[in-house]
Amino acid sequence: MVSDARNGAVAMTRRSGVSFAANLAFENISHRYHSKDTIKGVTLKAEAGEVLCLLGPSGSGKTTLLRIAAGIEKQTGGRLLLNGQEISGPSIFVPPEQRGVGLMFQDFALFPHMTIRENVCFGLTELPKKKALLQADAALERVGLLHYAERYPHVLSGGEQQRVALARALAPRPAVLLMDEPFSGLDSRLKDSIRADTLAILRETRATAIVVTHDAEEAMRMADRIALLKDGRLVQVGTADELYRRPCDLFTAGFFSEINVFDARVRDGHVETPLGVVATGQYTEGQPLSVAVRLSGIRLDETGGEIPARIVSRRFLGVVELLELAVPQSERTVRARIRADLLPQGLRDVTLSVNERDILVFEKDASTP
Template structure:
């Protein structure tokens, strides 16, 4: 085994991070199954998936905390993990930010941020600490201790500590999961601004699709150790390649159907499908937000009975039964669009929002309840 000693990137440089056919597991079976993936220099890449999908294992492999059973990890084209190579974590030019922030309670904010800068002369170290704290808006917090800070402030200290050494790659494991829901949007926006300023290549692990879409340049969606789909947030949401991908980003109304001669029957009538779709059984998915409701009959509207409605502030959720069928659908519309007490509405759906998947043992994502 070649335990390389040199760093692969100078401080402050951005780097490409690449996984090649990574396989790894614990005990029986692999939790990462042949994943090949790369993050471009300066890109924010989110590893997204449910628990057990392998995303945190990939992060640990990138950090040098795990050595995979098979495959290679490259930083700027240099192999740092492979069949005969292992570069120690401290030589990879990588920064780490953990889910629980991992601040040292007996150290001041300044000392926490300076922890990874011990090789610098004192004056340079203090300057780097000041610069990092200024980036996260905590210049006046140098002498405070972690217990004196709010959750959002602790998160910013952890971010300052991670970016202070100016890593070429920054790895973040569920960095916002411990925050109050009211703080998340603000802290995410502040964090993204800091990351853009540093220019580091960033890989963020999360199980929250909304979070991934809010911060990522690209998303890598994982399931059961396999890479399901990669792309921009818009591409994964608008053009999911599987029923799992469609259902992971949103609740869906799901129907079974059959394609014949380029058309499929759904509860809203006969619709055309992509020319490449072969004849045979399919699953149709329609997001609640893509269903339009009206109180007045329309030419293409399908009448439905209102079974239930729930007010959620700016939105209302409707549960509806399509007249003449046993099909029940959920719709999400702007609050107030349908008058109180209305028991019958008309449903319309644009063809472009109807997702059709061939039946090849596809399963949707089921959220915990």
């Protein structure tokens, strides 16, 4: 089933043929553009049938990796393998149309002069016309838009256009589906439902999917695994739980949650911060460290907390409130995110304590957010 994002109705969809999922491996991939290194020795494997998210800020190399996988760009070093077979490397380059890899563009790239059915048929030119039409209709029915087959893209909402683009990408039954920020152009109210529908369709088709996004929450919602990139390098790969709970550096910690950061040095196996003393048994005496405290890990109360604080500003965000606090021994304010209406309005003086699970310690020379 997929839900109609425009009117909330739920439509049953016929199950068309599934894809033959493949694994796709990037092996020491590098890329250079105008003498600038854009990808720096990335080794990564998308397993058959999994959803892998490439996550990172603008300029981190996510889309370049996707274009290399699609065959739109050619790497300057390394190899690309599909089910263990080299499809791009020093001595071979399989053209995009022969890779069995589907690509869904960020802007959907629907042809305005073609009907919805014709758009979906566009990648099925190798099939007899009758079979291509049947396969296109099956893909449209899967995304709940068969009733729009004879209409044109301009009559569709953004969410519906996204689903047509997904149907077109899936119609040839690719072994690997590449998606470049597929939800970035959608209204925020639609994103959750369209994302859930898309994930359900990906699970049904069993295609391996590689999704590019700059949104950590989106990656956590969709991915079996997440590959975090920065400046063309792979920083950390793992499940959402692993990257959130055990980030390898300050950059990763800051990408998955809002944090306060304090500089400190090890003294007798501990570091002192404005939010309390933290044990640091694995670090050496005198070593400079960065201590990150998640905003959501700070608890506030009128009394009973460990550290006195004064509310400097308070912003209501619906379910939660964002506060800035002045605390002793800190020249900068400390931020906290708490459940809305937990504290009485007009309150200025509070106490705070910190959940130990939301305190993260890193070497000082580690990457910064």
